[in-house]
Amino acid sequence: MTTILSIKDLRKSYADGFEALKGVSLDIEEGEILALLGPNGAGKTTLISTVCGITTPTSGSVTAGGHDIQTEFRAARKMIGLVPQEIALEPFETVWNTVRFSRGLFGYGSDNARIEEILRKLSLWDKRKNSIKELSGGMKRRVLIAKALAHEPRILFLDEPTAGVDVELRKDMWEIVAELKQAGVTIILTTHYIEEAEAIADRVGVIDKGELLLVQDKDTLMAQMGKKQIEVMLTDPITDIPDSLSAHNLTLNGNGRALVYTYDTNADRTGITTLLNDVAQAGLVLSDVQTRQSSLEEIFVNLVSGEAV
């Protein structure tokens, strides 16, 4: 894998002394999807804005495809496409002209076939002659993506692409992202929705208070950080956990009908066999057994609250 985007000790401070980025370093591999998770004000948008040239960094460096974003800004920016968080479009212009404008801005001549291909891919072809103000919110978001893709970028930033969109459109967006990945585009997306990162990302980065807390392969992260729970359903409810089971640190759920046992998937011994033996010894009759893996959301909450790092 080649590193396509390299961020080194990136810092951004504002005049009032606020430090939005406190030395972020991150290498992004070509063709991967990286999801940046973080609460509001964590620095996600500042990071994107700085890489894309909207905000000037206080210190640190960023290279895109080996080109420094400040000294070789033309070559670097040509490689990058940005879909902003807010819908920002010229309301009176047509879809076609808006997308063509973006292509021109990035130094490419008007290529009707290419623009048609992008509009068709994003289901905007039928709307090409409509002015932006006639479009629904979801369609406008597609136009933003079309604009970002108009210059055929190799790196695409999606700043909260599914914030405030309905479930159907969110699924459509995920499909679009998957297709772009197929086409070899490297994607960095920020999101509040953990399920989004879980569904589409290859790697997950967690950012909070201007610092990158961790970047890890999503599956490894979930395996490493994830705790698994086994829920033992009982035929007859109990009021207290029998003393013989106290060593297992169980909790009682479901009005006394479920015993919940938490274990580490990476441990040499999970303790499940002993638990089930002890449950049988205690004279409890099992009606069902379920397992549940902690979601990325729980991992994220733990990380941000500083419990698990």
Place this chain on the structure above:
Amino acid sequence: MNWSAIAAIYRFEMARFFRTLAQSFLSPVLSTSLYFVVFGTAIGSRIQEVEGVSYGAFIVPGLIMLSVVMLAITNASFGIYFPKFLGTIYELLSAPVNFIEIVIGYVGAAATKSLFVGLVILVTANFFVDIRIEHPLAMAAFLVLTCLSFSLLGFIIGIWASNFEQISLVPQLVVTPLIFLGGTFYSISMLPPLWQTITLFNPVVYLISGFRWSFYGLADVPITFSLLAILAFTGICLGIIGWIFKTGWRIRS
């Protein structure tokens, strides 16, 4: 140079103009006609001639300047303020364009629009009065320089403005009075001596005087002064824009 970007900005801005072509075209025709009816007829009936030129013809250069200056400022300030207001400026800032290219695109489009309106007024005025242009090259140079320099000023206003009211503040409170008091409808020589001296501090006097000279050979101030004034004004605007882009003032955080 990213010529594609300049062309894209220019074309995008001109599209705004062509979308409202009837308005863009009819508005100056109507306002010029009104000026001729009100000023030309009412005042013209009392002032037959100014320095050998009929009053109606005398006011034509000033009328063109009045509209061109206002339109150049308005078009350029809206052109760059609108992306700021809508948030679409993110694209300009993240594109492989430098500030010179952005200025050429926006200011070029605003200047073209105001030049077009200036020519429409000239043609319209021709229906009302006999116009002669003694120095056509100088006329064209003054017109183009005025369109460009005031579009640069408009661009600065658009960058500076943080709301729509501020955009109309400078044209209405500063530029309009300067134009009306700058000899659009009268010759400076018609004023009392004290006011003649005070008027010389109004930069628009040099602009209108030079432009009128290119039509009828009449000038309130020497033509070289007029040329130097417009060149200095263009230089100052370019200097301010250069500083804005160097510091990212009100554009890039």
